[in-house]
Amino acid sequence: MQEFQNKEIKNYPDIAEVTFEKVEKNYLKVILMSTISYFIGGFLFFMLLIEYLLKKRLPEDKTLFYILFGIIFIVAIILLIAGFAKRKYVVRDKDISYKSGLLTQTMVTVPFSRIQHIEITEGVFSRIFKLATISVFTAGDSSDDLEVGGISREKALQIKEFITQKINE
Numbered sequence: 001m002q003e004f005q006n007k008e009i010k011n012y013p014d015i016a017e018v019t020f021e022k023v024e025k026n027y028l029k030v031i032l033m034s035t036i037s038y039f040i041g042g043f044l045f046f047m048l049l050i051e052y053l054l055k056k057r058l059p060e061d062k063t064l065f066y067i068l069f070g071i072i073f074i075v076a077i078i079l080l081i082a083g084f085a086k087r088k089y090v091v092r093d094k095d096i097s098y099k100s101g102l103l104t105q106t107m108v109t110v111p112f113s114r115i116q117h118i119e120i121t122e123g124v125f126s127r128i129f130k131l132a133t134i135s136v137f138t139a140g141d142s143s144d145d146l147e148v149g150g151i152s153r154e155k156a157l158q159i160k161e162f163i164t165q166k167i168n169e
Contacts, residue, residue, distance in 0.1 A: 027131055027149060030129060035077065039076070046065075050062055083100070083103075094112055096159075114139065115136055116139050117137050118135065118163055118164065130152060
């Protein structure tokens with residue numbers, strides 16, 4: 001019987017040597033259009049709530065609530081724009097990685113050996129700019145484990161085909 005060994009690793013691969021690709025520039029327009037549409041819907045709901053349901057409970061001057069909503073909207077847009085340059089991905093021989101985040105930076109790597117299936121989705125605004133999102137799913141969870149948005153539709157299909165071939169090898 002072979003004796004159990006668990007050697008200590010001191011030389012790690014340098015992820016900084018990997019060249020990450022930026023997502024398509026038009027994806028910023030998609031994100032902004034989606035965010036603005038959500039804020040418009042939220043603003044209309046908020047306005048109806050204040051004007052009709054809470055009219056008697058709130059002070060006469062509701063301007064402060066509208067100013068606060070506007071400030072939140074502006075800060076959200078600034079953070080989206082500032083954080084956009086941090087959205088990058090890389091497909092390597094055995095895995096796919098995605099990093100993003102301005103205030104909290106994250107990097108997710110999924111080895112091909114763990115992938116169960118891959119989906120390519122195109123939202124309403126993404127279709128306008130011919131962009132897609134790749135979602136990678138691994139076993140044991142119903143949500144996606146890695147999602148890379150803002151890739152051209154053609155490149156997304158190529159990446160999906162590449163990963164599928166690697167999984168089937």
